[in-house]
Amino acid sequence: MDAREAAAAQVCSVARTAAVLSDPWTVLVVRDLGRGVHRFDDLVRGLGVARTVLSRRLATLAEAGVVERVDYREPGSRTRAEYRLTRRGRDLGVVVAALMDFGDRHLADPAGPPVLRVHEDCGAPVRLVSVCADGHRLGAGDRVLLRPGPGAPARDPDLDPGPNPDQEQR
Incomplete structure (x- = not known):
């Protein structure tokens, strides 16, 4: 059992939330989706994350009910996906804001x-x-x-x- 699975198995809301967010990339994906960045390529570019890492994080967030995949198609192009926060994902906005407040107070330049x-x-x-x-x-x-x-x-x-x-x- 890895650390994420161990945290998810605890009878503790903090541990279970930590298991969903699991690593810094996941938190940053939630942050950017909340800021209105929805397309995969825009997320890759904005975060500077490897495509494989982003794919895994989005799949984990979708499995946890935090994001949903929505297909779109530009005229003359193939169908692609956008990712949107679900209600559960939008509720994580306060967690991201709390992390921001902490960083602003204790880690800012x-x-x-x-x-x-x-x-x-x-x-x-x-x-x-x-x-x-x-x-x-x-x-x-x-x-x-x-x-x-x-x-x-x-x-x-x-x-x-x-x-x-x-x-x-x-």
């Missing part, structure tokens, strides 16, 4: 980040924020507790006490 995300209507910078289901915006000092969810495996408390149900996450 001294001159600053190479790309800025701004609200089209007003031009203000866009930030990711955490909000609970009741609409409370969480700040740096707010505590988030991790509790077993409905998909958590059943545990025998005499054999395995498991994680503290009130484990704090920051």
Whole structure:
């Protein structure tokens, strides 16, 4: 079992998402599809990735339900494929944005980040924020507790006490 399969088999949403994204090329493919680059040759050119690598990554993303292949045909040419993010793939946009925010804060050149995300209507910078289901915006000092969810495996408390149900996450 390779690392991707091992991660996918875990009962953990982070591990399963990491298994889908699996490597930097896959994350960059999702990023570019989200930016509107849909054609295979444009993806190859923009990413600087080998065609075989891109083919494998697109096949893996399609298998995971993240992208779909859509055929198109230019007049006088053979049928070719475009790749589009599915709803599941579009939902990964927040993951890509979080990676971008982290890189902007911790890995950008001294001159600053190479790309800025701004609200089209007003031009203000866009930030990711955490909000609970009741609409409370969480700040740096707010505590988030991790509790077993409905998909958590059943545990025998005499054999395995498991994680503290009130484990704090920051």
